[in-house]
Each structure stands twice: as C-alpha cells, then as structure tokens.
Amino acid sequence: MIDMKFVADVMLGRLAKWLRILGYDTYYQSSCSEEEIHALIREGRLLLTRNTDRAGRTGSKSVLVRGNQVSEQLLGLARELDLRPRRSAWFSRCVVCNTPLLPARESDAREKVPEYVFYQSGNRIRFCPSCGRYFWQGSHRSRMTAQLMEWGFGGKH
Secondary structure, three states, X not given: OOOOEEEEOHHHHHHHHHHHHOOOEEEEOOOOOHHHHHHHHHOOOEEEEOOHHHHHHHHHXXXXXXXXXXXXXXXXXXXXXXXXXXXXXXXXXXXXXXXXOXXXXXXXXXXXXXXXXXXXXXXXXXXXXXXXXXXXXXXHHHHHHHHHHHOOOOOOO
C-alpha cells in the first residue's frame, strides 16, 4: 500500500527518512504542535509515535512504534501495517522535505552536480522542486539499497 501516508512525531525522524526512501509520503518536522498533528491526521495521515499517551488519544489513527533502532521500528511497522513497498517507488521522494522527485533538466543538472556524476548518471538525475536538492544513483544510494535488502525489503513488489 504505497498510498498510505504518515505523520511521524518528533521522536521518529530517522524512521521518517527511511519511509521516504521506500516511497511513502511521510510528514516530519522536528517540532510539530498537537493542532498540526491533528490537522495532518484529518488529511488522512496515520500518526507514527513512540508516545503511549499520544497513541492512546488518537486511537486507530495512530501506531505506537516500538524499538530503539530504525531497523526494528521499520520492520515492526511493516509487519503491523502489512507494508509492501514497491521497489519502483524507492528513492522517489526527497528524503529531506518529502516532495516527490522529478527528472532533472539536463541543463540544470550540468550546473548543479559534480561533472563526473553528470556524465555517469545522465538522465537518471532527479531533482526536488521544493528544496532544490539533486539526487542520483551513487554509492550512498547503493548502501541504502543494500540496507533495505538486508532488512528484507528486496522482494518484487
């Protein structure tokens, strides 16, 4: 269910990043008021929290995330919600601001990324229209892919 949308509270920034890597629309800010959280829940987002009181107040609109390591949190969430992220959705969102990435225009990418990246990655460079960051299939992405595979997310979804 890649259509599932989340709001992660202040204690779950790393989990939010990995959900974005998997392609899930995951709202996260380092500080977010109760009013903002409830507005995001009304938009159809599921609250991810480590706070038992907050989870109790929001009931079925939240998931109490357990585990201290992001791997435990992500795997627990995948089991509880039966998450099966499509591999084609991986790396489709900005890991910083959550915006869907777009293909970068060649002329812009040539100016914004290292020369060797431009020539190696060409038309596979992606751009975040919100924060202006560029993304490509480099060693950092390879390490993240290997980590996801190690955690069991490498199936053909």
